[in-house]
Amino acid sequence: MTNAHDAATRHTAEVEACLARVRRGDDGAGNELVELLYPQVIRIARAHLPRAMSEEDLAQEVFMKIFAKLDQFRGDTAPFEHWIARIAHNTCLDFLRMQKRRPELRYADLEENEVEVLMNEHSIRERTHEAAPEELAAREILEKLFATLSPADQMILRMLDLQQLAVAEICQQTGWNASLIKVRAWRARRKLQATCRKLQAEGQL
Amino acid sequence: MNTSDNMSQQRQAKDRDPADTYHRLVKLARRAEASSESSHADKAPPFFAARVMARVQAQRKVDRVKRVSPWEIVGWKAVWASLAVVALVSVWAGPDALAFNHAPGEIDLFTTGLEAIEDARFSGLELL
Numbered sequence: 482m483t484n485a486h487d488a489a490t491r492h493t494a495e496v497e498a499c500l501a502r503v504r505r506g507d508d509g510a511g512n513e514l515v516e517l518l519y520p521q522v523i524r525i526a527r528a529h530l531p532r533a534m535s536e537e538d539l540a541q542e543v544f545m546k547i548f549a550k551l552d553q554f555r556g557d558t559a560p561f562e563h564w565i566a567r568i569a570h571n572t573c574l575d576f577l578r579m580q581k582r583r584p585e586l587r588y589a590d591l592e593e594n595e596v597e598v599l600m601n602e603h604s605i606r607e608r609t610h611e612a613a614p615e616e617l618a619a620r621e622i623l624e625k626l627f628a629t630l631s632p633a634d635q636m637i638l639r640m641l642d643l644q645q646l647a648v649a650e651i652c653q654q655t656g657w658n659a660s661l662i663k664v665r666a667w668r669a670r671r672k673l674q675a676t677c678r679k680l681q682a683e684g685q686l
Numbered sequence: 687m688n689t690s691d692n693m694s695q696q697r698q699a700k701d702r703d704p705a706d707t708y709h710r711l712v713k714l715a716r717r718a719e720a721s722s723e724s725s726h727a728d729k730a731p732p733f734f735a736a737r738v739m740a741r742v743q744a745q746r747k748v749d750r751v752k753r754v755s756p757w758e759i760v761g762w763k764a765v766w767a768s769l770a771v772v773a774l775v776s777v778w779a780g781p782d783a784l785a786f787n788h789a790p791g792e793i794d795l796f797t798t799g800l801e802a803i804e805d806a807r808f809s810g811l812e813l814l
Binding site: 511512541548599617623626643644673 | 706707708710711712713714715716717718719721728729730731734735736737738739741742743745
């Protein structure tokens with residue numbers, strides 16, 4: 482725990498030193514800053530990756546925005562990590578908005594293995610290094626279900642349910658209001674639960 | 687995580703029906719995510735930082751050009767050119783030559799110019 486805390490403190494100090502050099506116009510420090518921020522940016526990009534876009538392209542777009550807005554960062558309202566997270570989330574949201582939203586998910590849209598996972602209660606197997614086929618199928622169904630939601634609702638459910646972030650963390654990372662997040666999550670979950678019930682009813686016909 | 691967050695998460699967990707398909711899918715998908723997370727490297731791929739910085743530099747150049755519009759460049763050039771003409775004329779004919787009201791006997795640039803043209807015309811005619 483102490484080691485992790487020390488590593489985080491060291492990382493923050495490195496980022497701040499690098500940021501100061503970039504602001505002084507040191508181009509070499511820009512490369513170093515990208516290397517230091519890459520893990521944080523790629524995790525966010527990977528979590529909200531829109532279809533037909535590679536995570537590396539999305540990360541590049543995030544970095545372009547970071548460097549374009551670097552002069553606007555004052556550091557008095559939020560730490561640099563939160564500022565980076567907000568830019569990354571907003572960039573993902575912009576790309577999700579550009580993506581065409583699926584109006585409705587039908588039973589016919591599901592693959593055979595997805596139908597099996599949806600219709601049958603799977604016993605949760607022992608955790609292995611590789612993802613089990615039903616786990617991958619479940620992720621595919623969830624992607625299809627999320628595609629029926631608005632981009633902001635998708636992001637909230639991904640962060641709350643898949644990444645298991647606390648509401649306070651989501652507020653810090655996105656700048657959204659806590660009650661808004663809770664209300665949107667509740668409505669989105671209800672919508673997805675209803676869709677699942679509808680799909681199962683269609684499958685039993 | 688604060689107390690209200692803890693309480694709301696507990697309430698959500700209590701509300702969840704174990705047979706709820708959405709939450710069953712989430713549970714399975716989370717395991718798939720965990721497996722894929724462990725297989726992903728979080729280190730930037732080779733030349734990623736260099737590619738980003740090249741794009742940043744190119745974008746900065748574009749922004750610099752965009753900031754000064756062509757009209758502005760032409761406008762400022764015109765202003766500097768007219769100032770240079772005024773300065774040259776005032777050096778050549780004296781600052782009073784540019785004034786609108788000329789005292790008698792002073793050089794009037796307009797009249798001097800006309801006289802010069804007339805002279806050139808006559809000398810041209812004489813040559814013919």
